[in-house]
Amino acid sequence: MLLKDFRFTMPYKVRIADINxxxxxxxAAVLSFFQDGRIGYLAQLGDFSEMDIGGCGIILPEAHTRYRAEMFLNDELVIGVRVESMKNSSFSMAYRIERDGVVTAEGTTALVAFDYQQRRPCRLPDAFRKAVVVHDGLDDDRPGERR
Structure with missing residues (x-):
């Protein structure tokens, strides 16, 4: 997985609050970097946010992170985000963080469409599903496969 494989990337400069x-x-900061990237991805995808992907929000039940290299104060990073696969009510996202072309961290999150009023999972809204298919070239009929 290379950063060029991500259709959404964003810059990020490491702040003092990110340092331990x-x-x-x-x-914890790396998970926040993933969230910042996810928020940016959703905004680029359309009128979507973590609280509204077309009639419901999302909730994160699982995250995996692989640390590849240390990151330091004032480092200029690039965060790549993409949807890897979609199911009826959930989807997975992949993340890659680089500094000067070197991978510093990568990971995945499992996300579930969630009705916050009913406090339960729901189906992925069609508008969101279609926007992901168009943006990421994901084949909606075969989860995980790209066009």
Missing amino acids: YGGHVSN
């Missing part, structure tokens, strides 16, 4: 006692980016 070890002098490098903290574990």
Whole structure:
């Protein structure tokens, strides 16, 4: 998975709040980087947010992170985000963070369409599903496959 494989990327400059006692980016900050990227991805996709992907929000039940290299204060990073697969009520996203072409972290999140008023999962809205298919070239008939 290369950064060029991501149709959405965004710059990020490491802040003092991202640094832990070890002098490098903290574990929690990397998950925040993923969230910042996800928010940017949803906004680029259309009129979507974590609280509204076309009639419902999303909730994150699982996240995986692989740390490849330390990141430090003022590092200029690039965060790549894409949808990897979609099911009836859930989807997975992949993330890649680079500094000067070197991978510093990558990971995935599982996300579930969630009706916050009813407090339960729901189906992915058609508008969101269609926007992902168009944006990421994901084949909606075969989860995980790209056109």
